Amino acid sequence: xxxxxNSEGITLSPRVVFPNKTLPYxxxxxxxxxxxIFFYWPTxxxxxxxxxxxxxFGLKSKFVGLxxxxxxxxxxxxxxxxxxxxVFSLATAIVAMGMALLLAVMAEKVVRGKGLYRTLLIWPYxxxxxxxxxxxxxxxxxxxxxxxYALRGLGIAWDPLLNxxxxxxxxxxxxxxKQISYNFLFFVAGLQAVPKTLIEAAAIDGAxxxxxxxxxxxxxxxxxxxxxxxxxxxxxxxxxFGIVHAVTGGGPGKTTETLVYKVxxxxxxxxxxxxxxxxxxxxxxxxxxxxxxxxxYVERKVHYG
Amino acid sequence: xxxxxxxxxxxxxxxxxxxxxxxxxPIYYTFVASTQTLQTILRPPLPLLPGDQFWTNYSExxxxxxxxxxxxxxxxxxxxxxxxALGIAVGKIFISILSAYAxxxxxxxxxxxxxxxxxxxxxxxxxVRILPTYKVMVDLGMIDTYAGLIxxxxxxxxxxxxxxxxxxxIPGELVEAARVDGAGPWRFFFDILLPLSRTNIAALFVxxxxxxxxxxxxxLLVTNSNDMNTIVIALRKMVSFADADTQWHLVMVTAMLAIxxxxxxxxxxxxxxxxxxxxxxx
Numbered sequence: 001x002x003x004x005x006n007s008e009g010i011t012l013s014p015r016v017v018f019p020n021k022t023l024p025y026x027x028x029x030x031x032x033x034x035x036x037i038f039f040y041w042p043t044x045x046x047x048x049x050x051x052x053x054x055x056x057f058g059l060k061s062k063f064v065g066l067x068x069x070x071x072x073x074x075x076x077x078x079x080x081x082x083x084x085x086x087v088f089s090l091a092t093a094i095v096a097m098g099m100a101l102l103l104a105v106m107a108e109k110v111v112r113g114k115g116l117y118r119t120l121l122i123w124p125y126x127x128x129x130x131x132x133x134x135x136x137x138x139x140x141x142x143x144x145x146x147x148x149y150a151l152r153g154l155g156i157a158w159d160p161l162l163n164x165x166x167x168x169x170x171x172x173x174x175x176x177x178k179q180i181s182y183n184f185l186f187f188v189a190g191l192q193a194v195p196k197t198l199i200e201a202a203a204i205d206g207a208x209x210x211x212x213x214x215x216x217x218x219x220x221x222x223x224x225x226x227x228x229x230x231x232x233x234x235x236x237x238x239x240x241f242g243i244v245h246a247v248t249g250g251g252p253g254k255t256t257e258t259l260v261y262k263v264x265x266x267x268x269x270x271x272x273x274x275x276x277x278x279x280x281x282x283x284x285x286x287x288x289x290x291x292x293x294x295x296x297y298v299e300r301k302v303h304y305g
Numbered sequence: 306x307x308x309x310x311x312x313x314x315x316x317x318x319x320x321x322x323x324x325x326x327x328x329x330x331p332i333y334y335t336f337v338a339s340t341q342t343l344q345t346i347l348r349p350p351l352p353l354l355p356g357d358q359f360w361t362n363y364s365e366x367x368x369x370x371x372x373x374x375x376x377x378x379x380x381x382x383x384x385x386x387x388x389x390a391l392g393i394a395v396g397k398i399f400i401s402i403l404s405a406y407a408x409x410x411x412x413x414x415x416x417x418x419x420x421x422x423x424x425x426x427x428x429x430x431x432x433v434r435i436l437p438t439y440k441v442m443v444d445l446g447m448i449d450t451y452a453g454l455i456x457x458x459x460x461x462x463x464x465x466x467x468x469x470x471x472x473x474x475i476p477g478e479l480v481e482a483a484r485v486d487g488a489g490p491w492r493f494f495f496d497i498l499l500p501l502s503r504t505n506i507a508a509l510f511v512x513x514x515x516x517x518x519x520x521x522x523x524x525l526l527v528t529n530s531n532d533m534n535t536i537v538i539a540l541r542k543m544v545s546f547a548d549a550d551t552q553w554h555l556v557m558v559t560a561m562l563a564i565x566x567x568x569x570x571x572x573x574x575x576x577x578x579x580x581x582x583x584x585x586x587x
Contacts, residue, residue: 016477016478016480016481016484017410017411017412017480018410018411018480018484018489018490018493020411020490021413023407023411023490024407024408024411024413024416025407025413027403027404027406027407027411028403028404028407028408028419030399030400030403030404031400031401031403031404031423031460031465032404032419032422032423034400034456034457034459034460035422035423035426035460036422037441038438038441038456038457038460039426039429039434039460040422041437041441042434042437042438042440042441043429043434043437045434045437045440046433046434046436046437049436049437099324099327102320102324103320103321103324106316106317106318106320106321106324107317107321109313109314109317110314110317110318110321113318117321117325118575119572119575120325120328120329121321121324121325121328122571122572122575122578122579123328123329123332123568123571123572124328124332125515125571126515126518126519126564126567126568126570126571127332127519127564127567127568128518128519128520128521128537128563128564128567129519129521130519130521130537130540130541131519131537131540131560131563131564132331134540134541134544134560135331135332135334135335135560136331137544138334138335138338138557139331139334144346144347144348144349144553145349146334146349146350146351148349149349149350150350177327177328177331180324180328181328182582185579185582185583186583189583209313238430238432238433241432241521241522242521242522242537245521245522245525245541246521246541246544260432263432263433263435263436264435264522267435267436268435268436268439268526273436276435276436277436277437280433280434280435280436283432283433284428284429284433284434287428287429287430287433288428291427291428
């Protein structure tokens, strides 16, 4: 079947094309070669390795079927890391999206200085997650951090290097801080798409500003919110490896060991290859499900939007 | 238009200013710290205004070499990171525009197979296949090379999909007219398609440059030697909260230099950046 569908799902007339026979193969060759060597080959290896177990000296490996998966899924450390990842992802998404929505709604209200506000709000997007983590750790480090000093002045025994909850709060703050600008831009775009006539009609009917927001604007933002929820979850799952690695190293204890950090740690530091590969495959399944959800959303937007 | 009470406008401005303070504070404070002596940094709280060590600290970091990362100068780290970010941005745009061109403007056997092979890579971020990809790098001798930092990251589907989507909006008449006038596929590509794609290329460039600049896991894996590190990785190596001889003033200078180039790109190319961000997620 041929795809004469454009992105909006409208059927186009058959395209006018060039008749060359070998040129198109040359054109796709670079991307295809890189994709096969660096995507499909390693992915195949990960799938294969997830069903092997090596002896302690790394000399022989034997086929064990799904035993690695059973072992990983029964491992309390892995279950703990699932819990850590859930808490971390949800908290990051809620904080980053809540702040961004508030700022976007306020930015819609002001007339003066709109452009300046936007410029000043978007730059954390350019900061690497790992650096964001280090900046926050610098502020909140118990020995030299100025804000940690202020917290101690308030009588809070703040120590993210020893207290797991404090470490998690620090990670969530850094991760959410970095993501506010991204969410802000999408919420602004979403708010601009809300028909002004609807809001005016509600105002004429006597609905106050707060009521107008929760009954009209917020429901109409649902597609944007849902889309951002998926994007933020993927961000918190994968892109924040740098934050965890640079700030806490999974500690104290294993209180901040996320799934991606554990794959890295088991594979590169502890060298348990079979387990690490099985964890990789589980992560792949999670990404594929999230991507599928995201595409369902795109489809919905096309039909109703 | 609905009228708004002045009080609400004031509240809106206040909330926005508070938001900007939260967003800007960590970066501002890093700048302040980068202009202080090590002794001042080690005794919190830090003053709220910049100190007088700007030239001393910045020239020491840029040209002097930093002890903890094997004496490599920050200049060298900036060079590595720039090469990586530019390589990823240019390389990705180059291979994606070619393959999207083939998929949209030619008909050939296996076309859709190729398209799906590329499309599925959307679902396989580096993070889920760390170890086997690392092994491929070792086998190909690409550890500690620029090629190793760049090539595995340039093959992803997002740019290809974006170009494909844009190419599909180009009317068939344009292709027909070009063919009637005797233009071959290369002529069409360079004289018509490329100029039309300028905005898309600019938007993608901003997004990809920042993507390349902020990479962490990949450069952590494929660089062992200090002088091949990117600035983000080197910064991580310079920081140790456990021991007392972290050179904080140099760490802060490095952090500033690591975040300044991508921030400048975002702010100066804001229009393309916003467009690229919103488009590439569609």
